Structures are given as C-alpha cells and as structure tokens.
Amino acid sequence: MAEIFAYTDGACSGNPGPGGWGALLVAREGSTVVKERALSGGESQTTNNRMELMAAISTLETLKPGTKITIVTDSAYVKDGITKWIHGWKRNGWTKKGGLKNVDLWQRLDAAVASHDVTWEWVKGHAGHPENERADELARAGMAPFKP
DSSP, rough: OOEEEEEEEEEEEESSSEEEEEEEEEEETTTTEEEEEEEEEEEEOHHHHHHHHHHHHHHHSSSSSTOEEEEESHHHHHHHIIIHHHHHHHTTSSTTTTTTTHHHHHHHHHHHHHHEEEEEEOOTTTTTTTHHHHHHHHHHHGGGOOOO
C-alpha cells in the first residue's frame, strides 16, 4: 500500500499582499513514486501565514476521509499551531492572550485534520529539499495571477 506525503508551502509578495499556496502530493511504495498531484491557489490580499495554512487545509480537503498522510511543511507556525498550541486555543474558546490571528483557518484546519490520520513533519525552507522547493514553486504560481 502506498504511503501518502504532502509537501506544502505558502508565499506572499508583501505581508499582507498578493499570496499563493502550493502542495505537492506524492504517493510512494517504498522509495518509488507511484503518483504525484500538484495543487495551488492564491488570493489578492493575504498573509504568508494564511497561505501556509491554506496549503495544508486544501490538501486535507482534497483527500478522501480516513486518508493516512504525512504533511511536510517548512512552517513552524503551522506545525506547532496544529500539534501544540491548538489544544489551548480550543480550551479557551479559540482565544489567546493578545488575540488569536487566523481563527477561521485554524478552525477549518482542525476540522480537516479530524477526518484523517495526519502526521506532521517540519523541514527547513529554501534548503534544497526537492519536494519543498516544488511546493514553493507551486505557491509562487498560485500567487502569480494576483500580482500587479
């Protein structure tokens, strides 16, 4: 049975400004890639963190419920948010001291994660990781229609 990985990234030109997200979905059997799928999108006025979140959300919302997947992100904000901080936010009614940004997307990601078996991994961005670099290219392509 194939293992499913998603390499996700977000990009923004200005922060806020035009932004894009990208995800490279890869199915592997052992070390052999058996299928790849690219996803991307963007918005005219957004932030980098929102695009990082949208990459993960869009990936999970694309999959059939119950999918076992490893999401590889270069965003510590996304990985730490969904694996550590979210529990306190939910306990406190989706709030935190100083205000919680992107509540709408955190709630959407929380719902998307609930229907899958998700493992989260972090990789250093712009460090030559081939799939992360592809996700970055997809994010920039998603942003392109919104740049002046």
